Amino acid sequence: MPYELLIGLRYTRAKRHNHFISFISLVSMLGIALGMTVLITVLSVMNGFQREIRTRILGVASHVQVSGANGALADWRSVAEQAQRLPQVVAAAPYATAQGLLSYGSAVRGAFVRGVLPEYEERVAEFAQHMKTGRLGDLKPDEFGIILGVELARALGATRGDKVVLITPQGLTTPAGVLPRLKQFTVVGIFGVDHFEYDSGLALVHLQDAQKLYRMGDAVSGVRLKLKDLFESKAVARELMRMIPGDLYASDWTMQYANFFRAVQIEKRMMFIVVILIIAVAAFNIVSSLVMVVTDKQSDIAILRTLGAAPSSITRIFMIQGTLIGIVGTALGLAGGIALALNIDVVVPFVENLFGIKFLAKDVYYISELPSELQAPDVAVTAAVSFLLSLAATLYPSYRAARLNPAEALRYE
Numbered sequence: 001m002p003y004e005l006l007i008g009l010r011y012t013r014a015k016r017h018n019h020f021i022s023f024i025s026l027v028s029m030l031g032i033a034l035g036m037t038v039l040i041t042v043l044s045v046m047n048g049f050q051r052e053i054r055t056r057i058l059g060v061a062s063h064v065q066v067s068g069a070n071g072a073l074a075d076w077r078s079v080a081e082q083a084q085r086l087p088q089v090v091a092a093a094p095y096a097t098a099q100g101l102l103s104y105g106s107a108v109r110g111a112f113v114r115g116v117l118p119e120y121e122e123r124v125a126e127f128a129q130h131m132k133t134g135r136l137g138d139l140k141p142d143e144f145g146i147i148l149g150v151e152l153a154r155a156l157g158a159t160r161g162d163k164v165v166l167i168t169p170q171g172l173t174t175p176a177g178v179l180p181r182l183k184q185f186t187v188v189g190i191f192g193v194d195h196f197e198y199d200s201g202l203a204l205v206h207l208q209d210a211q212k213l214y215r216m217g218d219a220v221s222g223v224r225l226k227l228k229d230l231f232e233s234k235a236v237a238r239e240l241m242r243m244i245p246g247d248l249y250a251s252d253w254t255m256q257y258a259n260f261f262r263a264v265q266i267e268k269r270m271m272f273i274v275v276i277l278i279i280a281v282a283a284f285n286i287v288s289s290l291v292m293v294v295t296d297k298q299s300d301i302a303i304l305r306t307l308g309a310a311p312s313s314i315t316r317i318f319m320i321q322g323t324l325i326g327i328v329g330t331a332l333g334l335a336g337g338i339a340l341a342l343n344i345d346v347v348v349p350f351v352e353n354l355f356g357i358k359f360l361a362k363d364v365y366y367i368s369e370l371p372s373e374l375q376a377p378d379v380a381v382t383a384a385v386s387f388l389l390s391l392a393a394t395l396y397p398s399y400r401a402a403r404l405n406p407a408e409a410l411r412y413e
Contacts, residue, residue, distance in 0.1 A: 005316075005320055007304075007317050024285060024288055024289040024292065025286075025289045025325055027282075027285060028282055028283070028285035028286045028289055028325055028329065029325050029328055029329040029332070030282075030329070030332075031278075031279075031281065031282025031283075031285060031329070032279055032282045032283055032325075032326060032329030032330060032332075032333060032386055032390065033329045033330075033332035033333040033336060034278075034282070034333070034336075035275060035276075035278040035279035035282055035333065035386070036279065036329070036330060036332075036333020036334060036336070036337055036382060036383070036386055037333050037336035037337040037340060038275055038278065038337075039272065039275040039276065039278075039279065039333075039337065039382050040333070040334070040337025040338060040340075040341055040374075040378065040379060040382055041337055041340045041341050041344065041372075042271050042272075042275055043268065043271070043272065043375070043378040043382070044337075044341035044344070044372045044373055044374045044375070044378070045341075045344065045370055045371065045372055046264070046267070046268040046271060047268075047372070047373035047374075047375055047378070048344075048370070048371030048372040048373045049264070049371055050261070050264050050265075050268070050373075051371065051373050052371045053195075053260075053264070054230075054261070056193050056194055056195045057195055057253070057257060058230060058253060059125065059126035059127075059129070059130065059193055060125055060126070060127070060193050060195070060198045060202070061253055061256065061257075062124060062125075062224035062225060062226070062253065063124075063225055063226055063227045063230050063233050063236075063252065063253055064083075064089075064224075064225040064227065064233050064236050064237050064240065064250060064251070064252045064253070065095075065222050065223065065224045065225065065250070065251055065252075066079055066083065066222050066223045066225070066240060066244060066248055066249070066250050067221060067222035067248070067249050067250075067251070068219070068220075068221065068222060068247070068248055068249075069247040069248070069249075071097075071221050072216065072219040072220075072221070073094075073219060073220050073221065073222050073223065073248070074218070074219050076094040076220045076222075076223050079092075079223050079244060079248065080092035080093075080094070080223050082240075082243055082244060083223065083225055083240060083243075086236060086239060086240075087228075088227045088228050088229065088232050088235075088236050089225050089226070089227060089228075089236065090123070090226045090227060090228055091120075091123035091124050091225070091226045092120070092123075092124065092223050092224065092225050092226075093116065093117060093120035093121050093123060093124045093125075093223065093224050094116075094117060094120065094207060094220040094222070094223055094224075095114055095115060095116055095121075095207070095220060095221055095222060095223070095224055096114070096115035096207055096210040096211060096214065096216060096219075096220045096221045097112060097113065097114050097115070097221045098112075098113050098168070098169075098210070098214045098221075099111070099112060099113065099169060100113045100166050100167060100168050100169070100203075101166070101167040102148075102152070102156060102164050102165070102166055102167075102203065103156075103164065103165040103166075103167060104156040104157060104158045104162060104163075104164040104165070105156075105157060107155060107156045107157055109152060109155050109156055110201070111148075111152060111201055111202065111203045112201055112202050112203070113166065113203050113204075113205060113210060114202060114203070114204050114205070114210075115204075115205050115206065115207040115208075115209065115210025115211065115220075116136075116139070116204055116205075116206070116207055117206070117207045118136045118137045118139050118206070119137075121136060121204075122136055122137075123226065124224050124225065124226040125224075125226075126193075127147075127191055127204070130191045130192055130193045130194075131147075131189055131190070131191050132150055132189075132190045132191060132192050133159075133160045133189055133190045134147065134160055134188050134189025134190065135189060136189070136204070138188040138189055139188065139204065139205065139206040139209075140206060141206050141207075141208040141209065142208065142209070143186070143206075143209075144183065144184065144185045144186065144205070144206075144209050145185065145186050145187075145188035145189075145205070145206065145209075146164065146166070146185035146186065146187055146188065146203055146204065146205050147187075147188060147189040147190065147191060147203065147204040147205075148164075148187060148189075148190050148191075148203050149190070149191060149192065149193075149198055149199040149200055149201065149202045149203070150190055150191065150192035150199050151192075151196065151199040151200035152199065152200050152201060152202070152203065153187070153190045155200070158187050159187065159190075160187050160188065160189065160190060161186070161187060162186075162187045163184050163185065163186050163187070164184070164185055164187060165182055165183070165184050165185075166182070166183050166184075166185050166203075166213070167180050167181070167182055168180065168181045168182075168183070168213055168214060170214060170215060181213070183213055185205065185209075191204075207220065230253065233252035233253055233254060234252055234254060236250075236252070237250040237251060237252040237255075238250075276385060279385070279386050279389060280389050282329070283326060283386070283389035283390045283392070283393045284389075284393050285393075286322045286325055286326065286390060286393040286394060287393050287394075287396060287397060289322075289325070290318055290321065290322050290393075290394060290397030290398070291396075291397045291400065293318070293321070293397070294318065294397055294400055294401040294404070297401075298404060301314055301401055301404050301406075302404065302406035303406075305404070305406040306406050311402035311403070312402070314398070314401050314402045314404075315398040315399060315401065315402045316398075317398075317401075318394060318397055318398040318401050319391070319394045319395070319398045321394075322390065322391075322393060322394030322397065322398070323387075323390060323391055323394055325390065326386065326387060326389070326390020326391065326393070326394075327387065327390070329386070329390070330383055330386045330387055330390070333382075333386065334379065334382075334383055337379070337382075338374065338379065341372050341374045342372070342374060344370055344372040345369065345370070345372070348369070348370050
């Protein structure tokens with residue numbers, strides 16, 4: 001074992017006469033460990049929220065959609081067949097979308113009306129898992145049934161079996177002027193995906209009913225695609241743009257919700273920076289600890305120098321001592337962070353029951369439980385940053401120790 005490593009380890013283990021130095025070293029170590037634990041837990045919770053929101057959005061939205069020029073696609077079956085030739089595409093479903101007003105009693109609410117074929121829609125969306133009442137198969141052609149989002153149904157005061165009136169923007173021209181088109185629909189189901197945009201503004205009807213109501217003929221608005229891997233959506237959209245005719249357009253979920261997911265990503269990065277500053281404060285406590293150690297060990301340094309130790313050897317001794325503090329703190333932080341991130345679903349309810357509080361109230365937040373998703377890259381980056389900060393904190397005290405003049409240090413010994 002090199003003597004620099006041997007002395008550095010001995011200095012770290014030795015009981016110092018100055019207990020304040022030992023206290024500062026302990027605080028530095030615990031500060032790094034606490035910062036690491038907090039950072040890993042925060043990043044895991046942010047990953048969990050991102051996963052939950054993405055899952056809920058994409059349970060209703062499409063991974064990729066191909067739309068026609070001016071919102072009309074004449075031959076959707078050929079487009080679906082072309083898209084399904086790609087190995088990444090699992091299923092395809094046509095849709096017709098338009099805006100309308102829903103009226104029930106004295107309540108009126110705006111809604112996005114989506115015409116679907118139930119047998120196809122169940123392959124690309126997860127409405128079946130989120131139906132509160134009824135099922136998607138209850139939508140029959142020419143029966144004019146409608147499925148409402150739970151918040152939309154609550155705002156209208158409508159329940160299953162009630163009849164609501166759908167008012168379309170395409171009006172009828174009469175001698176008295178332009179009159180809106182009205183059609184009565186029967187509520188055959190209510191869904192809730194725990195995403196306010198869809199729960200409060202989406203209504204599903206059968207595709208044939210939507211085509212008749214909005215005078216689309218046999219055309220549809222486009223085709224929705226489900227992929228094996230949703231993160232391949234950009235590549236699939238680019239490939240489809242090369243395959244399909246020029247008057248069609250392919251878009252993916254990252255384009256439709258780009259601002260939303262970009263905001264989540266920016267928030268995650270800012271949280272990373274903020275908590276890294278906590279680790280930096282703890283790491284640079286190592287500076288004060290080592291400076292005091294250098295002052296306390298001046299005579300030892302002078303003796304080593306007179307015995308022939310090079311300045312670089314003195315530097316390595318104190319770098320080893322400070323780095324060891326950082327390594328132990330990082331290891332403790334990794335253990336604590338990973339354990340907390342993996343058991344957040346147990347720890348949070350325990351704290352809530354212990355103090356009688358609720359972090360995410362069900363009547364306020366749609367995600368009422370803290371989700372967590374531990375990702376190896378986050379753990380690796382956090383550990384690397386913590387170690388580098390600890391190593392950087394040792395540079396100045398070690399440099400100061402190497403420049404110590406042996407004669408000055410031993411003058412009064």
